[in-house]
Amino acid sequence: MTGRSVVAGVLVRDDRVLLGHRSPSRRWYPDVWDFPGGHVEPGEDGAAALARELREEVGVTPREAEPVLTVDDGDVHLVLYVVRAWDGDPRDLQPDEHDELRWVTAAELRGLRLAHPSYAGLVQRLVGPGPARDRAAAD
Numbered sequence: 001m002t003g004r005s006v007v008a009g010v011l012v013r014d015d016r017v018l019l020g021h022r023s024p025s026r027r028w029y030p031d032v033w034d035f036p037g038g039h040v041e042p043g044e045d046g047a048a049a050l051a052r053e054l055r056e057e058v059g060v061t062p063r064e065a066e067p068v069l070t071v072d073d074g075d076v077h078l079v080l081y082v083v084r085a086w087d088g089d090p091r092d093l094q095p096d097e098h099d100e101l102r103w104v105t106a107a108e109l110r111g112l113r114l115a116h117p118s119y120a121g122l123v124q125r126l127v128g129p130g131p132a133r134d135r136a137a138a139d
């Protein structure tokens with residue numbers, strides 16, 4: 001692991017995930033959609049950093065979080081956690097960082113500019129229509 005250590009949370013509600021649009025003025029990755037999160041601080045483990053970032057950015061405390069994807073591009077070492085249960089109502093507490101929060105389906109996400117292309121496959125896996133549902137729809 002070489003890059004800056006970052007964690008982010010994929011909040012899942014029904015068939016949607018919570019995305020944030022990074023403000024155009026951001027130093028890194030401006031003007032793309034990503035998941036709430038940020039840098040791991042010295043002395044923190046991933047779970048503690050995730051809980052702090054979600055509290056600071058969207059006002060929720062995760063009740064359970066499970067690592068689902070790692071992205072390492074040499075600059076950033078990012079671990080994404082799926083969060084299916086939390087306390088608090090997600091809201092944008094740092095509008096200078098994310099100028100919009102949006103609950104999106106896997107289909108809606110395809111039209112958005114994402115921080116990483118691998119997010120599309122992840123969201124499809126988490127909330128997209130699976131083979132079983134496709135079959136049921138065809139019956």
Ligand SMILES: Nc1nc2c([nH]c(=O)n2[C@H]2C[C@H](O)[C@@H](COP(=O)(O)OP(=O)(O)OP(=O)(O)O)O2)c(=O)[nH]1
Binds near residue numbers: 076
């Ligand atoms: N929050 C977040 N950051 C991501 C994602 N994907 C990705 O490559 N990053 C990168 C962008 C940044 O280079 C880095 C940390 O993001 P950040 O700017 O939100 O960090 P932060 O909240 O600690 O804020 P800062 O004060 O350090 O700017 O990780 C993602 O899905 N969510």
